[in-house]
Amino acid sequence: MRLTTDQVKKVAKLANLPISETEEREYGQQLSEILDYIDQLNKVETKDIEPTYNVTDLENIMRPDEPKESLTQAEATQNGANVKNGYFVTKGVFEPD
Numbered sequence: 001m002r003l004t005t006d007q008v009k010k011v012a013k014l015a016n017l018p019i020s021e022t023e024e025r026e027y028g029q030q031l032s033e034i035l036d037y038i039d040q041l042n043k044v045e046t047k048d049i050e051p052t053y054n055v056t057d058l059e060n061i062m063r064p065d066e067p068k069e070s071l072t073q074a075e076a077t078q079n080g081a082n083v084k085n086g087y088f089v090t091k092g093v094f095e096p097d
Helices: 005-014 021-042 073-077
Strands: none
Touching: 005 021
């Protein structure tokens, strides 16, 4: 399926991507090849094929989810390099220190 330049521009606009004319041609070619491949996959007969979500037949072994005692706030912060009022203190992320 060959995409037109207008279709490529529309996709770029939907993705909020400014692209040049050179990129329009390049991406148009790449997208056309992708759509051709998808079209080719759609032609494969899968009517009698059972859907598969896991090809290894392995299963997760999970332990039971049971509540149990956890660390207190003091225990959790006891090895912190900089703790204040029961919280870890770090350098500012959004504002300078």
